[in-house]
Amino acid sequence: MAVATGVAVTPAGAQQGAPVSPPASPPASPVGPPEAGAIPTPLIGDFDGDGRADQLWYGPGSGPDHAWYGQGARSFSGRAVTVSGNYTPLVGDFNGDGRDDVLWYGPGSAADFLWQGTSGRGFVGRSLSIGGSYQPFVGDFDGDRRSDVFWFSPAGPDQVWYGTGAGFTGRQVSVTRPYLPVVGDFDANGTDDVLWYGPGTARDFFWRGTWSRTFLGVTLSVGKTYTPVVGDFGGDGHDDVYWHGSGATDDVVWRGRQGGAFEGSSTEPAGTTVPFAGDFDGDGADDLGWNDPGTAADRLWFGGSAGFTRRSVAVGGAYEPRVGDFDGDGRDDIFWFAGGDPRDVLWFAGAARGFSSRPSTLDPLPGPGIALRQSTLANQFNPYGYVAHAMGPTAADADSLGRQFGYSNSLEAFEHNYARGFRVFESDWVRLADGTVLSAHDGTESRYGLPPGVTFAEARREQLSGVYSAGGASGPPRHFTPLFAEDVPALLDAHPDLHLILDTKADHVAIARRFVQLTAGRADLLDRLMPHVADQSHLDQLRALYPIRNYVMALYRTQAFNRMDDDAVVDFVRRNRVPAVMMWFGTRNPALSLRDNMGEQRRYTPSFEARLRAAGAVTYVHSLKDTDTLRSFVDRGVGVYSNGPFPPFNTEVVPIEPNVGDAPLA
Numbered sequence: 001m002a003v004a005t006g007v008a009v010t011p012a013g014a015q016q017g018a019p020v021s022p023p024a025s026p027p028a029s030p031v032g033p034p035e036a037g038a039i040p041t042p043l044i045g046d047f048d049g050d051g052r053a054d055q056l057w058y059g060p061g062s063g064p065d066h067a068w069y070g071q072g073a074r075s076f077s078g079r080a081v082t083v084s085g086n087y088t089p090l091v092g093d094f095n096g097d098g099r100d101d102v103l104w105y106g107p108g109s110a111a112d113f114l115w116q117g118t119s120g121r122g123f124v125g126r127s128l129s130i131g132g133s134y135q136p137f138v139g140d141f142d143g144d145r146r147s148d149v150f151w152f153s154p155a156g157p158d159q160v161w162y163g164t165g166a167g168f169t170g171r172q173v174s175v176t177r178p179y180l181p182v183v184g185d186f187d188a189n190g191t192d193d194v195l196w197y198g199p200g201t202a203r204d205f206f207w208r209g210t211w212s213r214t215f216l217g218v219t220l221s222v223g224k225t226y227t228p229v230v231g232d233f234g235g236d237g238h239d240d241v242y243w244h245g246s247g248a249t250d251d252v253v254w255r256g257r258q259g260g261a262f263e264g265s266s267t268e269p270a271g272t273t274v275p276f277a278g279d280f281d282g283d284g285a286d287d288l289g290w291n292d293p294g295t296a297a298d299r300l301w302f303g304g305s306a307g308f309t310r311r312s313v314a315v316g317g318a319y320e321p322r323v324g325d326f327d328g329d330g331r332d333d334i335f336w337f338a339g340g341d342p343r344d345v346l347w348f349a350g351a352a353r354g355f356s357s358r359p360s361t362l363d364p365l366p367g368p369g370i371a372l373r374q375s376t377l378a379n380q381f382n383p384y385g386y387v388a389h390a391m392g393p394t395a396a397d398a399d400s401l402g403r404q405f406g407y408s409n410s411l412e413a414f415e416h417n418y419a420r421g422f423r424v425f426e427s428d429w430v431r432l433a434d435g436t437v438l439s440a441h442d443g444t445e446s447r448y449g450l451p452p453g454v455t456f457a458e459a460r461r462e463q464l465s466g467v468y469s470a471g472g473a474s475g476p477p478r479h480f481t482p483l484f485a486e487d488v489p490a491l492l493d494a495h496p497d498l499h500l501i502l503d504t505k506a507d508h509v510a511i512a513r514r515f516v517q518l519t520a521g522r523a524d525l526l527d528r529l530m531p532h533v534a535d536q537s538h539l540d541q542l543r544a545l546y547p548i549r550n551y552v553m554a555l556y557r558t559q560a561f562n563r564m565d566d567d568a569v570v571d572f573v574r575r576n577r578v579p580a581v582m583m584w585f586g587t588r589n590p591a592l593s594l595r596d597n598m599g600e601q602r603r604y605t606p607s608f609e610a611r612l613r614a615a616g617a618v619t620y621v622h623s624l625k626d627t628d629t630l631r632s633f634v635d636r637g638v639g640v641y642s643n644g645p646f647p648p649f650n651t652e653v654v655p656i657e658p659n660v661g662d663a664p665l666a
Contacts (some may be wrong), residue, residue, distance in 0.1 A: 004339045039339045040064065044093040044324045045100030047117035053324025055335065057103065058132040058662060060086050064616065066577060069121050070326035073236035074348050074358070075544065079121055085110070092138040092147025094163035104150065107133045132156070139192035140596040141184045141209040150194065154178035157582030162213055171213060179205075184230040184239030184259050193260075195241065200252035208260045213266050218260055224249065231277035233303035244274055254489045262611060267308075277299075278323035279331035280349045286506060289334065302353060311353065312437040319345070335360065345521050359521070371424045371499040372530065372550050372579040377637055381579035382647050383423040385639040387501060390441065392417035392429055393644050394480070409439040410468050411487070420496065420646050426501040426622075429481070429511050430456040437485035437514045438464075442505045448482065457506065485514050501552055502531040509541045516546045523547075532582075534558055539576060552580040553622065559584075559598040566608050581612050582641065585621035585629065 010318040040059040047054045052070035059065050068076040087104040094101050099117035105593040106112050112130045114124035134151040141148045146163035159174050161168040179196035186193050191209035198204050204222050207215040208599045226243035233240045238256030246253050251270055254262040285303035292298055298315045301308040319336035326333045331349035337343050370376050371384045391413035409427050417425070423477040428441040440448065445456055449465025461484075468480035483491075494499055506509045514533055515526065526546060532541050532554035543549045553572070560566040564572070574580060586602035597603060609619050622628040622641030630645045 010146075032113065040066075040090075042322050042335065042337060043089055043091050043456065044322055045117070046098075047100050047102075047123070049097070049099035049117065050328070051325075051332075052118075052328035053326050054083065054100075055322070055324070056091075056324075058083055059089075060087055062175040066247075066575060067068075067121070070324070072327055072358075074327045075540070076326070076387065077121070078576050080577070081123065082459040087112075088136065090136055090138050090149060090162070091429070092149075092150075093145075095145050095165050096163065097146065097165075098145035101147075103128070105130060105136055119539055129297050131135070134158075135181075135344065137183055138179055139194070139209070141192050141194075141215075142213045143189070143191035143209065143211050143297075144187060150181070152179075152181060160213075165367050173215070177203075180228070182228045182241060183258070184241070185209075186239050186240075186262070187258055187260050188237040188256065189258075195228075197222055197226075197228060201386075206260060208259055216260070226252070227274045229277050229288065230274055230371070231286030231288070231303070232284075233277075233286050233288070233308070233324060234305050235283065235303060236305065236453050238255075242275065242277075245269060246304070260419050270299075274418075276321045276323060278334070280334070281353045282329070282331035282349070284437065289321065291315045291321060291336070299352075308361065313355075315345075315380045340357075340643055352386055359523075372523065372552075374616070374618055377618060381634060381637075381639075383421045385634065386646055387424045387426050387620060387622075387639065387640040388413075388422040388424060388646075389426050389643050390438070391420060391425055392420075392642070407441050407444065408468055409441065411483050412480050414483070414491070417646075418498070422642075422646060423497050424499045424501065426503055427640055429502055429504045430460055431507040431514075432456060433457050433511075434460040435514070436461040437511050439483035441487075445529045460626075482653060485511075485518055488515065488529070489525055490524075490587075492528055499528045499530060499550075502529060503554070504531065508534075512542055513545055520636055521546060527616065530580075533578075534598075535564060536576075550579055552582050553578050553617075555581065555603055556598060556622075558595045559603060562594045565594060569608075570611050570615055573617050578617050580616075580618040580639075582620040583608075585624055585633065585640075613637075 020155040023506055040057040041064055043056040044053055044060055045056070045489055046052065047056065047067065048069055052072070054070050056067070057066045065081045067081050069079065071077055083104065085106065090103040090105060093099060093102055094103065095116060099119065101117050102113065102115040104113040109131065111433060112128040114126045114128050118124060132153065134153045135151055136151050138147050138149055140146065141160060142162055148163050149161040151159045151161065152452050154177065158173050159170050160173055161170050164208045175196065178305065179198055181193055182195040182197050184489045185191065187208055191211060193209050194207045196205040197205065198355060201223065204220050206218045206220050209215060220572070221402050222243065224245065227245060229242040231240055231242070232238060233253065234255060235244065235488070240256050243252040244253065249269060250266045252264055252266050257263055270290065271292060273290050273292045275290050277286045277288055280287045280303055282302065286302040287303050288308070290299045298313045300311050300313050302311065308355055315336060317338070319338055322335040322337055323332050325331060327348060333349050334347040336345040336347065344360040345359045350356055364453050369504035378383045390407040391409050394408060394413045394416040414425060427439045430440050430442055433439055436502050442456055445454060445459070446452065447468055450459055450463060464482065465496045468482050488500065515529055516526065530540065532549045533542065533551045534554060534557035555564065555569065569581065575582065583603040584598065584601045585604055586600060586606050588602045589595050589600070604621055612619050618639060620641060623635055623643050624645065625643035627645045627649050630640050630642060631649065633640050
């Protein structure tokens with residue numbers, strides 16, 4: 001039925017405005033702690049113009065901000081950004097260069113900024129002066145393929161900023177009443193239109209955008225209270241409106257037609273959940289999706305010229321859907337955003353109207369691993385600032401002089417140091433020839449009863465003696481229970497406050513894959529398994545395995561090769577929101593190379609540590625057995641890998657062996 005007719009009118013007060021003055025770069029500010037501020041909001045746009053949708057995570061106020069760029073391999077590349085303020089963000093390609101931009105609108109007298117996307121996966125910032133309080137929205141109202149901004153003020157004058165290659169050109173318009181603006185190209189003439197919807201019995205209007213930067217207005221009547229969802233559900237080039245009712249109210253679909261008319265049809269109620277739109281099968285017709293909270297059935301309605309084809313799907317939780325073609329295959333994908341600690345989920349659309357699902361960590365807030373939060377070190381340094389290195393020394397392995405043996409990585413070492421108060425443990429891991437993953441440091445094969453010359457890489461589980469024999473000239477043999485990867489899930493379940501740092505000595509990705517398999521992907525366990533990470537390539541490989549949130553950047557793994565100097569490390573931390581960084585405790589000698597400093601166990605400087613902390617990371621130094629040195633770092637708020645000392649610092653004994661050398665990552 002035809003429902004939209006009326007007399008064409010021109011909005012009162014429309015006139016040519018002056019171009020908006022050109023801007024300057026926004027001020028830079030340090031990145032706050034990852035846990036600061038509110039839960040971020042994902043903004044969807046193609047900010048680098050590569051044909052794949054990206055997500056810019058905006059944390060209001062002092063919350064963390066981050067840009068994630070979609071890639072063809074169904075993954076994302078992260079870049080740090082800093083917004084630092086409370087804004088209403090507007091996304092659109094305002095200069096028509098094929099890359100989406102962000103207009104940061106500060107209501108009232110607050111400063112405003114325009115960030116223009118670049119092909120180099122960054123933004124060029126300019127200041128704007130908007131002034132006033134508006135309810136702005138974006139559309140291409142003149143059809144020039146540049147996004148425009150409609151500054152709608154229900155209680156005051158309105159204006160439209162038309163995007164140009166050099167900025168904006170403004171025109172005044174007058175709406176005069178409070179409405180809910182519904183934007184789309186409903187008449188398929190290449191310009192976006194505005195359907196001014198007054199819920200209930202309020203009067204409604206339809207403004208058709210024109211190439212001459214004016215609007216043609218017609219009256220219409222919606223007549224009931226709905227939530228509108230816009231999409232081209234018929235695939236004919238006309239945007240349509242799905243009017244979603246509530247409860248028993250029938251839903252209505254308005255099909256856009258030429259000349260500014262609509263054809264309406266009713267459909268049965270679809271529940272209380274508001275649907276979202278996207279072209280999930282890539283056929284040119286938009287589809288609708290519903291995610292009902294709890295265990296209720298979720299649905300996808302696939303649009304087409306003959307109407308909707310309905311299919312049930314299972315989302316499995318309450319999420320906020322964000323839609324975009326993140327892999328650039330012509331089909332929209334769904335990012336199910338949970339917010340905060342719960343895992344997010346990515347659905348990549350595929351053939352035959354199916355989806356492939358993978359968990360995601362696009363939320364830049366850290367996971368619930370309290371051991372890697374800056375506030376934890378500031379407020380609860382004991383016990384989370386202390387890491388038991390190689391599970392720490394044990395009481396059972398002291399020799400006749402009371403001196404202890406370290407690097408056992410054994411069950412007894414864990415039990416002893418957990419009882420002392422440690423809650424964060426670093427453990428070394430090697431992979432045997434049969435795929436078994438053992439907690440052991442390379443170079444200690446003889447202590448496991450392996451024949452001389454046999455390495456862990458060559459050994460199989462059945463070759464091990466079954467006990468860790470740490471005997472030697474200092475006294476009689478001492479026996480320990482070796483830990484295997486299979487033991488870890490039960491250990492984590494039995495100790496909910498345990499956090500385990502994984503120092504893999506080789507086969508880094510294969511060992512991580514084994515832990516993912518053994519934990520069955522359980523987020524509550526994986527978030528407390530925190531691997532040492534070397535660089536971007538290593539981190540990307542882990543991200544391809546599972547949604548890693550908690551990890552420690554291990555500088556020794558690249559320092560031996562003169563790689564990742566201070567500036568590169570800080571950049572890596574900012575781009576990836578790295579939760580923690582560990583380095584040698586010795587003060588760096590500027591006269592020596594990175595490699596030579598490593599030979600002397602040096603990397604720390606106060607200025608470097610301060611830069612890492614300002615970038616949001618928790619910092620650790622390793623590995624300390626001298627109580628006075630350890631306490632000096634604690635007093636500075638720096639976490640420590642401890643070879644024994646732990647408060648109250650009067651009962652620990654020093655290992656009789658020197659540190660086993662940490663192996664770099666080739």
